[in-house]
Amino acid sequence: MLFRSRPAGPRRRRPLAATASAALALAAAALPLAAPTASAADPAPAGDTTVTVNPAAGLGTVGAAALGANTAIWDSHMNDPEVVSLYQQAGIGALRYPGGSYSDIYHWVDNTAPGGYVAPGTDFDAFMGTAKASGAQPILIANYGSGTAQEAADWVRYANVTKGYGAKYWEIGNEIYGNGVYGSGWENDTHADKSPDQYAREVKAYAAAMKAVDPTVKIGAVLTMPGNWPDGIVAAGDSGDWNHTVLAAVAHDVDFVSVHWYPNAGGGAQALSAVRQLPGELREVRNLLDRYAGADSANIGIAMTEVNSESGNGALTSRPNGLFAAEAMITALENGVFNVDWWDTHNGVGPITTVGGETDYGDMGMLSSGACNGDVCEPAVNTPFAPYYGIKALGALSDPGDTMLASGSSSAEVTSHAVLRANGDLSVLLLNGSSSTAHTVSLSYPGFTAAASAPAVQRWAPGDTGLVDAAGTATATSATLAPSSITVLTLHPKAGTGQAAATVGAPGTPRTTSVGANTVTLNWPAATGTVDRYEVYEQLGTTVQLLGSSTGTSATLYNLPAGSRHTVNVLARDQAGHLSRPSVPLTFTTGTPGDSTxxxxxxxxxxxxxxxxxxxxxxxxxxxxxxxxxxxxxxxxxxxxxxxxxxxxxxxxxxxxxxxxxxxxxxxxxxxxxxxxxxxxxxxxxxxxxxxxxxxxxxxxxxxx
The missing domain is CATH 2.60.40.290 (Immunoglobulin-like)
Incomplete structure (x- = not known):
C-alpha cells in the first residue's frame, strides 16, 4: 500500500492535505469526413510520428475553473502582486484555500490554525483580493477536522451574503481518510468516531447548514482515488471502504466530489508514464457516482483538487515535472474533471538534486519561495519553476468554452491534446517526453481544413526562457519537437469549412433513458439554430463511427454487444450539410441478458x-x-x-x-x-x-x- 508520511515544517504539504425518436441501427461504416488537408501549398511531409486530431470526437468543454492552483495560509507570498499577474498569464481560473491539510485546523473567523503557522496577510479577505484580481474562482475547504457545520455556514454567510464574493465551491475537509482510520494519521480529526460513516453524517449536516444560508453553493465530499491507498480497504468495524460508504450516504446531498492524485512514480519518465492510469481511475469515480447517485450522477462534478508527481528523486522544480504538470492536468480534464489544482503555488525548498543538468530544489510549488537549503538558495521569490510553464502551456492551448477533442499519437514518447476553439480555430499541444530524442511529427485533422496561413506556434523547450513565441518553426502539417518539450500550434480554418461554417450549435449533453443488454435509448437537449438532423457517433480512438441519425432529440441504438462500453457524441447537421461541434461525450455500458441461462x-x-x-x-x-x-x-x-x-x-x-x-x-x-x-x-x-x-x-x- 502507498501512503505519505508526515513531512517536517509548516511549508511542506503533508500533512495538515421531447421530440419523436428514430430507431438507429448500428452501422458498420466509419464516418465519411472531409479530407485531412491543411492547405494545398503545404503537403504533409513524412515524420517519425503521426498525430491525428478528430474534430467530431469531443471530450468535453473547458470550464472557467478548469486550471487551478492551491494556496496556503502559511505562505507569506500568497498575495504578492506578482502572483496575480502570473496566475493571469497561465490561465489559472481557480484558487483553492486555505491549504491542504491545514484546512482541518483552520478557523476563518480569526485566521488561526492551532498547531500550525499562519503567515501575516493571508486571511480570507486578503485571499479573496488575490482571487478577484486574478479573475479566479475560489475553491474553499470547510474545516471538518476541528470545525463544525455552524462554523462553515457562518463562513458561507460572511463570504456570499455579507461580502458578496459569490464563492461557489466548498469542500468538506481535506484528506479525511488520512485521519488514522486506516492506520495512517496525518489529517487532523477531533471526532471521536473517525469512520467514513461519521464523515458521511457530517457531510450531510454541513451541506444542509451551508445551503440554508446560500442555496447556490456547491458542496464537495472527499473521496479516495480508485487504485490508490486507501482505496478498497475496510477498517475494523466498518461495513465498507471509504468511497462506497460515503457515497451510499451522501450521493444525493453533494454537488461534486474531490480526489487527489500523487502517483509517487519516481519522477521523470515514470511519473509521465503514470498519467496513463488516470483515465481508468477517473472512470471508476464516475462509475461509483452512477451506482449511488443514479440519474443525479449527471449533476455531480469531479474535481482533482490536488495533483503533483511527489516524485521520490526530487524532480519537482525541474523540466520533468513541468511535462508531468501539463500531461496530468489536461488528461484529467479530458476525462471528466471540471477542475484540477496544482499543489501548490509556493511550497518551500527541499532536498537539492540535479536533474537533467539543472538544479532541482525539491519544492512542490510552481513559484519559488526564495528559501535556502544550506548554502543552496532558490531563485528570487515568485520565479516560475518548470510546473508553472507546463500549466501555462495548457493556458495557451485553450480558453473556457473551448471543446476538447480526441487526438492520438503513433509514438509512445509523444502525446497530443487538442481543442476546437470558440472561434473555430484548432489548437494542438504536442509533448515530447523523451529526454534525448527529437521527434518529427506529421499532423492530420480529418474534417478540418486549415487556412493557408502559417499556424501560431508557442514552445517550451530546453534553452527557451519560458513559453516563447516560436512562429515559423512549424507548419500546419509538420512540427519538429525538441527533447523534453511542449509545442502548441493554433490553426485557423479555411473559410466556409468545418464546424466554423455550421449555422447550428452543439447539441446538449446526451443522457441514457434506458439501458438494456443490446439496446440503449438516448436523449439530448436540442441544438440552437435550424437543425436538419442529429447524428450519433461512437468514438473509436481518433476515428468515429456513425451509429445513425434522427430528426428528433432522442434515439435508440440497437445491436450493441452485451456488457460493452461505448463513448458517443451527438452532432447537429444544418440544412447546408455542415456538422456542428460535438456535444459533451456520454459513456455508457450495456447490460447483460435478463433471460440468460x-x-x-x-x-x-x-x-x-x-x-x-x-x-x-x-x-x-x-x-x-x-x-x-x-x-x-x-x-x-x-x-x-x-x-x-x-x-x-x-x-x-x-x-x-x-x-x-x-x-x-x-x-x-x-x-x-x-x-x-x-x-x-x-x-x-x-x-x-x-x-x-x-x-x-x-x-x-x-x-x-
Whole structure:
C-alpha cells in the first residue's frame, strides 16, 4: 500500500492535505469526413510520428475553473502582486484555500490554525483580493477536522451574503481518510468516531447548514482515488471502504466530489508514464457516482483538487515535472474533471538534486519561495519553476468554452491534446517526453481544413526562457519537437469549412433513458439554430463511427454487444450539410441478458490499493446438467491480473481470463439447483473496475449483485 508520511515544517504539504425518436441501427461504416488537408501549398511531409486530431470526437468543454492552483495560509507570498499577474498569464481560473491539510485546523473567523503557522496577510479577505484580481474562482475547504457545520455556514454567510464574493465551491475537509482510520494519521480529526460513516453524517449536516444560508453553493465530499491507498480497504468495524460508504450516504446531498492524485512514480519518465492510469481511475469515480447517485450522477462534478508527481528523486522544480504538470492536468480534464489544482503555488525548498543538468530544489510549488537549503538558495521569490510553464502551456492551448477533442499519437514518447476553439480555430499541444530524442511529427485533422496561413506556434523547450513565441518553426502539417518539450500550434480554418461554417450549435449533453443488454435509448437537449438532423457517433480512438441519425432529440441504438462500453457524441447537421461541434461525450455500458441461462456474481471482498480479493459465484439456470464448465471474462484495465486462486483453475492471456472448474465443483445442476464458487487474489496497477461480461461455456450470463 502507498501512503505519505508526515513531512517536517509548516511549508511542506503533508500533512495538515421531447421530440419523436428514430430507431438507429448500428452501422458498420466509419464516418465519411472531409479530407485531412491543411492547405494545398503545404503537403504533409513524412515524420517519425503521426498525430491525428478528430474534430467530431469531443471530450468535453473547458470550464472557467478548469486550471487551478492551491494556496496556503502559511505562505507569506500568497498575495504578492506578482502572483496575480502570473496566475493571469497561465490561465489559472481557480484558487483553492486555505491549504491542504491545514484546512482541518483552520478557523476563518480569526485566521488561526492551532498547531500550525499562519503567515501575516493571508486571511480570507486578503485571499479573496488575490482571487478577484486574478479573475479566479475560489475553491474553499470547510474545516471538518476541528470545525463544525455552524462554523462553515457562518463562513458561507460572511463570504456570499455579507461580502458578496459569490464563492461557489466548498469542500468538506481535506484528506479525511488520512485521519488514522486506516492506520495512517496525518489529517487532523477531533471526532471521536473517525469512520467514513461519521464523515458521511457530517457531510450531510454541513451541506444542509451551508445551503440554508446560500442555496447556490456547491458542496464537495472527499473521496479516495480508485487504485490508490486507501482505496478498497475496510477498517475494523466498518461495513465498507471509504468511497462506497460515503457515497451510499451522501450521493444525493453533494454537488461534486474531490480526489487527489500523487502517483509517487519516481519522477521523470515514470511519473509521465503514470498519467496513463488516470483515465481508468477517473472512470471508476464516475462509475461509483452512477451506482449511488443514479440519474443525479449527471449533476455531480469531479474535481482533482490536488495533483503533483511527489516524485521520490526530487524532480519537482525541474523540466520533468513541468511535462508531468501539463500531461496530468489536461488528461484529467479530458476525462471528466471540471477542475484540477496544482499543489501548490509556493511550497518551500527541499532536498537539492540535479536533474537533467539543472538544479532541482525539491519544492512542490510552481513559484519559488526564495528559501535556502544550506548554502543552496532558490531563485528570487515568485520565479516560475518548470510546473508553472507546463500549466501555462495548457493556458495557451485553450480558453473556457473551448471543446476538447480526441487526438492520438503513433509514438509512445509523444502525446497530443487538442481543442476546437470558440472561434473555430484548432489548437494542438504536442509533448515530447523523451529526454534525448527529437521527434518529427506529421499532423492530420480529418474534417478540418486549415487556412493557408502559417499556424501560431508557442514552445517550451530546453534553452527557451519560458513559453516563447516560436512562429515559423512549424507548419500546419509538420512540427519538429525538441527533447523534453511542449509545442502548441493554433490553426485557423479555411473559410466556409468545418464546424466554423455550421449555422447550428452543439447539441446538449446526451443522457441514457434506458439501458438494456443490446439496446440503449438516448436523449439530448436540442441544438440552437435550424437543425436538419442529429447524428450519433461512437468514438473509436481518433476515428468515429456513425451509429445513425434522427430528426428528433432522442434515439435508440440497437445491436450493441452485451456488457460493452461505448463513448458517443451527438452532432447537429444544418440544412447546408455542415456538422456542428460535438456535444459533451456520454459513456455508457450495456447490460447483460435478463433471460440468460446462467448468472454470475462477482464481488470484491477486500482491497489494499494495489491488490484485492474477489469471490465469484456461478449458477446454471438452464434445463440441462453441466458436467464441467469454463468461465471467460476480460479485465477492463491492462493493470489488472490474477495472482493466486482457489476452487478453480485460472489461465490468463493478456487481459483475457479463462476459469475452469475445480475438482469438486464441476457439476452444475439445472434450474439453479447448485452453484459453483471460487475466488482469487488479484493485482491492480491503477483502477480496479469489475469485469462486465462473463461467458459460461460460451453463453453470456446475467451479471447479478
Amino acid at each position: 446462467c448468472t454470475v456474481s462477482y464481488q470484491v471482498t477486500a482491497g489494499w490499493g494495489n491488490g484485492f480479493v474477489a469471490g465469484v459465484v456461478v449458477n446454471n439456470l438452464g434445463p440441462a446438467d453441466l458436467d464441467g464448465w469454463t468461465l471467460d471474462f476480460d479485465w477492463p484495465s491492462a493493470g489488472q491480473s490474477v495472482g493466486s486462486w482457489w476452487n478453480a483453475n485460472i489461465d490468463s492471456t493478456g487481459q483475457h481470463v479463462r476459469v475452469t472448474n475445480g475438482q469438486y465443483n464441476g457439476h452444475l445442476a439445472p434450474n439453479g439447483g447448485t452453484s459453483a464458487d471460487f475466488g482469487f487474489v488479484g493485482n491492480n496497477n491503477g483502477a480496479n473496475p469489475s469485469p462486465t461480461v462473463f461467458r459460461l461455456n460460451g453463453t453470456v450470463c446475467r451479471t447479478v449483485s
